[in-house]
Amino acid sequence: DAGVIQSPRHEVTEMGQEVTLRCKPISGHNSLFWYRQTMMRGLELLIYFNNNVPIDDSGMPEDRFSAKMPNASFSTLKIQPSEPRDSAVYFCASSLLSIGRGGDTQYFGPGTRLTVL
């Protein structure tokens, strides 16, 4: 398996522009997570999907952020308009949720390093 695939790996954009980050989870996984990592705040969960449905988006910073999962093999995280404080590494992770059993491993993609100038 190729693992979790994210694109692009690096993105540099100007303030005010729209940014779209993409993620392909591991085939067969039914849970997908978007995280943001910064020096100041560490690793933060932004949003979590189960069976393509957003379950918890309480970590999404504000309305400028939106995430979709149109099917089991693709998700996007969009920032519109982008701001310099959005600069971070964004990770996507996927797992197979087993109801009633804890400890399902999340597999992380390589991340997208976003720089907003």
Next chain:
Amino acid sequence: AQSVTQLDSHVSVSEGTPVLLRCNYSSSYSPSLFWYVQHPNKGLQLLLKYTSAATLVKGINGFEAEFKKSETSFHLTKPSAHMSDAAEYFCVVHRRNAGNMLTFGGGTRLMVKP
């Protein structure tokens, strides 16, 4: 609610000496616990996980961790550090009754001196 505290933000060891990265957890339930490693400019990789089976868990690259309920700890150890172990390590607790969500500790940066 579940939470994890990594007691050291930075740990420095010499190559060939033991590694100890400390983690304490707080959980209302019997937790599932993980250690992940992140090498520079890379994603997170699972080192090992505890899910209420054996309390001593062996992971990849010679790492192991022991779940101690009485101390609410899940410290990560390795007998002999290698230069390639230099990375950031995250202790993570699985949030039961919250789907498959994880709570991450603040991370410990391990430096290995030659």
